[in-house]
Amino acid sequence: xxxxxxxxxEGSKRYENVPENTYAIAxxxxxxxxxxxxxEVRQRLVFRRFFENERIVFTWKFISEAxxxxxxxxxxxxxxxxxxxxxxxxxxxxxxxxxxxxxxxxYTSSASEATRDEFGQLLQNDEKETWETMMSSLxxxxxxxxxxxxxF
Numbered sequence: 572x573x574x575x576x577x578x579x580x581e582g583s584k585r586y587e588n589v590p591e592n593t594y595a596i597a598x599x600x601x602x603x604x605x606x607x608x609x610x611e612v613r614q615r616l617v618f619r620r621f622f623e624n625e626r627i628v629f630t631w632k633f634i635s636e637a638x639x640x641x642x643x644x645x646x647x648x649x650x651x652x653x654x655x656x657x658x659x660x661x662x663x664x665x666x667x668x669x670x671x672x673x674x675x676x677x678y679t680s681s682a683s684e685a686t687r688d689e690f691g692q693l694l695q696n697d698e699k700e701t702w703e704t705m706m707s708s709l710x711x712x713x714x715x716x717x718x719x720x721x722x723f
Contacts, residue, residue: 594618626655648673
């Protein structure tokens, strides 16, 4: 699911020797600052999928490490998501529940609060596109499972 999105990124390296239903990749992503300067962010993602009775559970850890003017700063995101069939008979569908914890951090104490905030905002700007891609992929996965006759 995520491979098509991340494999196109510069410097991507997918880790192959991982447990079943696990996806691990490192890649570089270019971000444009408010000043117009192009900055590289090194990102690492570990994503795990579990099939349980009547639901699918996803867990992940996503680390973004800044380069150039934000050197020494990183953001860590940890989350889980579960999808299960709705019990609502008037509107059948899929219920998706998501929980995420994230925050920008600094390896050095010299970064100002404004710099930390700018780094956090820089990463947040791309979040909408990433979530739209993820939700589209989840919808496709669920549809593929239905068409293949695979249940939860």
